Amino acid sequence: MAHAERVQGGGRRNARLLRAADSVGRFLVVILLTYLGLLAVTFFIGRVIPIDPVLAVVGDRAPEHVIARVREEMGLNKPLWEQFFIYVQKVLQGDFGRSVLTSNPVLQDIRRAFPATIELATLGIILGAGIGVPLGVWAAVRRGGLADQLVRVMGLIGYSAPIFWLGLMGLLVFYARLGWVSGPGRIDVAYEYTLTPVTGFMLVDTAMAGEWEAFGNAFSHLILPASLLGYFSLAYISRMTRSFMLNELNQEYVTAARAKGLSEARVIWRHALRNAMVPLVTVIALSYAGLLEGSVLTETVFAWPGLGLYITNSLQNADMNAVLGGTIVVGSIFIGLNLLSDLLYRVLDPRTRATR
Amino acid sequence: MKHSTFRAAARLISAGAFAAMLAGAAAAATPKDTLVVAWAIDDIITMDPAETFEISTGEIMGNSYDRLLRYDVNDPSKLVPDLAKSWTVSEDGRTFTFELRDGAKFASGNPVTAEDAAFSLQRAVILDKTPAFILSQFGLTKDNVKDKVKATGPLTLTIETDKSYAPSFVLNCMTANVAAIVDKKLVLSKEQNGDLGYAWLKTNYAGSGPLKIREWRANEILALERNDNYYGEKSKLARVIYRHVKEAATQRLLLEKGDADVARNLTPQDLDALASNKDIKETGTPKGTVYYISLNQKNPNLAKPEVREAFKWLVDYGAIGDTLIKNIGIIHQNFLPVGLLGASTENPYKLDVDKAKALLAKAGLANGFKVTMDVRTVQPVQGIAEAVQQTAKRAGIDIEIIPGDGKQTLTKYRARSHDMYIGQWGADYWDPHTNADTFVRNPDNSDDAKSKPLAWRNAWDIPELTKKADAAALERDTEKRKAMYLDMQAEFRKTSPFVMIYQMNEVAAYRSNVVGLKIGPTSDATYMFKVSKQ
Numbered sequence: 001m002a003h004a005e006r007v008q009g010g011g012r013r014n015a016r017l018l019r020a021a022d023s024v025g026r027f028l029v030v031i032l033l034t035y036l037g038l039l040a041v042t043f044f045i046g047r048v049i050p051i052d053p054v055l056a057v058v059g060d061r062a063p064e065h066v067i068a069r070v071r072e073e074m075g076l077n078k079p080l081w082e083q084f085f086i087y088v089q090k091v092l093q094g095d096f097g098r099s100v101l102t103s104n105p106v107l108q109d110i111r112r113a114f115p116a117t118i119e120l121a122t123l124g125i126i127l128g129a130g131i132g133v134p135l136g137v138w139a140a141v142r143r144g145g146l147a148d149q150l151v152r153v154m155g156l157i158g159y160s161a162p163i164f165w166l167g168l169m170g171l172l173v174f175y176a177r178l179g180w181v182s183g184p185g186r187i188d189v190a191y192e193y194t195l196t197p198v199t200g201f202m203l204v205d206t207a208m209a210g211e212w213e214a215f216g217n218a219f220s221h222l223i224l225p226a227s228l229l230g231y232f233s234l235a236y237i238s239r240m241t242r243s244f245m246l247n248e249l250n251q252e253y254v255t256a257a258r259a260k261g262l263s264e265a266r267v268i269w270r271h272a273l274r275n276a277m278v279p280l281v282t283v284i285a286l287s288y289a290g291l292l293e294g295s296v297l298t299e300t301v302f303a304w305p306g307l308g309l310y311i312t313n314s315l316q317n318a319d320m321n322a323v324l325g326g327t328i329v330v331g332s333i334f335i336g337l338n339l340l341s342d343l344l345y346r347v348l349d350p351r352t353r354a355t356r
Numbered sequence: 357m358k359h360s361t362f363r364a365a366a367r368l369i370s371a372g373a374f375a376a377m378l379a380g381a382a383a384a385a386t387p388k389d390t391l392v393v394a395w396a397i398d399d400i401i402t403m404d405p406a407e408t409f410e411i412s413t414g415e416i417m418g419n420s421y422d423r424l425l426r427y428d429v430n431d432p433s434k435l436v437p438d439l440a441k442s443w444t445v446s447e448d449g450r451t452f453t454f455e456l457r458d459g460a461k462f463a464s465g466n467p468v469t470a471e472d473a474a475f476s477l478q479r480a481v482i483l484d485k486t487p488a489f490i491l492s493q494f495g496l497t498k499d500n501v502k503d504k505v506k507a508t509g510p511l512t513l514t515i516e517t518d519k520s521y522a523p524s525f526v527l528n529c530m531t532a533n534v535a536a537i538v539d540k541k542l543v544l545s546k547e548q549n550g551d552l553g554y555a556w557l558k559t560n561y562a563g564s565g566p567l568k569i570r571e572w573r574a575n576e577i578l579a580l581e582r583n584d585n586y587y588g589e590k591s592k593l594a595r596v597i598y599r600h601v602k603e604a605a606t607q608r609l610l611l612e613k614g615d616a617d618v619a620r621n622l623t624p625q626d627l628d629a630l631a632s633n634k635d636i637k638e639t640g641t642p643k644g645t646v647y648y649i650s651l652n653q654k655n656p657n658l659a660k661p662e663v664r665e666a667f668k669w670l671v672d673y674g675a676i677g678d679t680l681i682k683n684i685g686i687i688h689q690n691f692l693p694v695g696l697l698g699a700s701t702e703n704p705y706k707l708d709v710d711k712a713k714a715l716l717a718k719a720g721l722a723n724g725f726k727v728t729m730d731v732r733t734v735q736p737v738q739g740i741a742e743a744v745q746q747t748a749k750r751a752g753i754d755i756e757i758i759p760g761d762g763k764q765t766l767t768k769y770r771a772r773s774h775d776m777y778i779g780q781w782g783a784d785y786w787d788p789h790t791n792a793d794t795f796v797r798n799p800d801n802s803d804d805a806k807s808k809p810l811a812w813r814n815a816w817d818i819p820e821l822t823k824k825a826d827a828a829a830l831e832r833d834t835e836k837r838k839a840m841y842l843d844m845q846a847e848f849r850k851t852s853p854f855v856m857i858y859q860m861n862e863v864a865a866y867r868s869n870v871v872g873l874k875i876g877p878t879s880d881a882t883y884m885f886k887v888s889k890q
Contacts, residue, residue: 049764050764050767050768051761051763051764051767052763052767052770055763055766055767055770056401056763057401058485058486059409059410059486060766060770061409061486061487061784062485062486063486063489063806063807064805064806064807064808065484065806066484066485066486066488069484099574100401101398101401101574102401102574102575103401103402103558103559103574104559104574109574112573168605168606171606171609172609175609175613176609176612176613182615183609183610183613183615184601184606184609184610185599185601185615188615189386189387189390189392189597189599189615190386190387190390192577192579192597193570193579300602300603300606301603301605301606302606303599303600303601303602303603303606305573305575305576305600309575310575313398313575316761316762316763317763318763
């Protein structure tokens with residue numbers, strides 16, 4: 001690369017390009033090391049947990065010679081570092097191996113489980129942020145008042161009540177008693193085989209096929225668990241919004257804006273919130289990432305075939321290919337969303353642009 | 357102040373929810389030609405009958421694959437024809453000849469021939485997956501199976517065994533899933549690198565049974581469909597859909613609401629509560645699964661005969677039967693579950709702390725001792741372990757419970773590094789030898805033994821009982837064979853390091869418009885194709 005540089009000749013522009021390339025390169029190295037670390041830690045944890053991975057494949061009843069053969073087929077006889085090396089080598093070629101539980105390539109499993117989780121988490125975070133931020137602002141403005149107390153209680157319940165219990169209660173009330181929503185699962189059995197999955201997102205698939213009745217059904221299955229996750233993240237987001245807003249409302253520029261005669265609404269929503277938004281973006285992004293990891297308990301109660309359930313079930317069976325594949329996906333989500341919120345900073349905060 | 361506001365609000369919400377629960381649910385409905393079953397089916401790892409050995413898969417195989425013969429679900433000691441219309445055993449007891457029924461077809465349309473039957477059995481032995489031992493225990497190996505299992509006519513199959521076993525033993529094994537008949541032509545057309553279609557059949561279907569497997573999405577759904585090519589009475593249902601629902605409370609809600617027709621993993625409490633619901637019925641059958649606590653003989657205290665017996669007097673069978681396993685189990689103190697040939701129903705033990713104390717004193721342990729027990733954190737196993745912990749304490753035995761996940765405790769158990777273990781054992785095939793083979797046979801007690809039955813896992817060295825178990829497998833007179841098993845069970849009750857607790861009773865709750873649902877004694881005998889909806 002340095003050679004190519006010299007051929008093109010010097011100049012400020014090239015120097016700047018080089019610096020840019022350098023920072024991109026550094027960035028890539030950091031990402032690569034992050035992934036490698038992630039893989040190594042997961043891999044070795046997976047190998048030291050006291051569960052025999054062969055058991056998941058052959059079951060409890062297999063004769064000894066079958067166990068020995070499968071152990072060899074799975075490469076478990078080799079030294080740990082060699083197993084890890086082989087695994088990384090395969091991953092680099094895009095081969096994440098097969099899950100021993102589902103018999104499918106891990107990537108195919110994740111492609112199926114992940115959309116279910118994304119759909120749930122996205123609607124959840126839209127509800128959580130869409131309601132949580134205004135609530136937090138409201139609480140900050142009415143600090144110490146009844147509104148503040150109400151939001152606080154709501155937040156505390158959302159944050160401290162076990163989501164498992166809330167889920168069951170939600171099902172009892174809205175599904176069993178009131179019949180407002182559909183029950184566990186992603187769609188009614190009646191629609192199960194009239195629909196060919198394209199994207200794996202039920203709402204998108206049904207809308208694309210123009211099956212509006214099925215779309216409505218999928219939505220009524222989705223809304224309860226999504227609201228629950230939404231409530232859970234709302235609790236956190238509203239608390240954080242409140243404290244960020246309180247911080248901003250005490251600043252001098254707010255007083256200045258008021259003195260200027262701006263309407264109170266404008267002061268709160270345009271000036272103060274805009275500034276509070278910067279740290280808030282990280283909070284929302286991380287909440288979203290947390291939901292995307294898959295909420296195991298919610299997925300269990302709602303029989304939702306998502307990523308959280310997939311990874312947990314795989315871990316309990318020492319199905320390491322599946323666990324590693326899932327970990328990489330979850331890791332990528334965190335890295336990706338962190339990047340995204342960094343980028344959003346630059347849009348929201350002019351100062352971060354100026355320093356470049 | 358803040359705290360009380362919160363608590364009041366929480367109370368308000370939960371009160372509202374419970375009021376809603378009490379008010380009951382209005383029913384939705386599933387399609388009339390479709391049976392929706394809510395069941396934990398995450399144990400399924402394959403759809404290949406030569407490999408499958410899991411409980412849920414057993415049921416799928418029983419509905420989708422035919423075999424030479426089946427046992428009668430109403431009287432499991434009787435065999436009934438399936439693809440074989442008749443069978444004979446040679447004078448010397450080593451050659452079994454099966455005549456296949458004429459005109460049977462696979463779901464693919466290919467005819468069922470003796471070639472297919474021979475191929476299926478050979479394939480299972482050659483692939484040598486977990487259940488292959490059910491066939492290979494008759495002397496069939498990769499090298500000889502093509503000579504020993506042969507099509508001797510278009511519809512005639514012969515199987516030659518290495519010894520003259522009890523004919524009932526051999527025939528019983530032919531009812532197992534591993535002996536299911538697969539479509540040779542179809543399977544071989546999907547073969548890759550000489551794998552006999554193994555990679556393909558893991559997620560596909562090549563059978564002739566009353567229902568065919570349409571789709572399996574792991575941890576989500578398994579769909580069966582009517583097979584119109586089936587030789588016998590066609591399934592009344594067009595579709596059976598198993599939905600993976602892990603949580604019992606969720607299953608119950610689905611059932612009450614009518615979004616599921618059958619719920620399979622309800623807790624004793626759920627079943628109790630549903631008993632008063634007029635829209636819901638329940639059906640149960642004792643299964644071939646027994647639950648036990650075992651004592652590792654590598655632990656010097658547990659190896660004392662008096663201690664082994666003392667433990668049998670330290671279980672409150674009555675209380676466990678009335679509460680923890682109510683609806684889902686029956687107290688049973690023998691290694692053969694009721695339903696198998698020769699199963700004993702004698703239950704001599706009850707809670708008797710004084711007797712246990714006297715035995716412990718005789719063993720020189722009057723002051724008791726400390727010991728650990730590995731326990732899976734699932735019910736009712738955990739509850740039983742805790743109950744035994746309490747009663748054992750009264751005799752001075754201090755049991756420390758080590759909780760763990762299923763696979764974790766099993767890994768430890770298999771390595772014989774436990775003290776006490778609470779577990780269960782389900783019959784692998786419908787013959788008493790399956791349980792005798794594991795509870796009272798231990799041909800080699802060394803650490804690197806070739807076979808590692810439950811007796812081995814608890815280091816119980818029993819050359820005499822092993823001989824008796826071997827002899828019973830060869831006894832051709834059924835009445836004599838039965839007596840031999842009764843004799844082994846009597847000795848086992850007295851001397852074994854196994855505290856047998858109960859036999860599982862599998863209960864399903866179903867909506868009252870479902871007709872003909874009967875849980876089979878083994879997992880592969882719950883026949884959904886006999887079910888209909890009104």
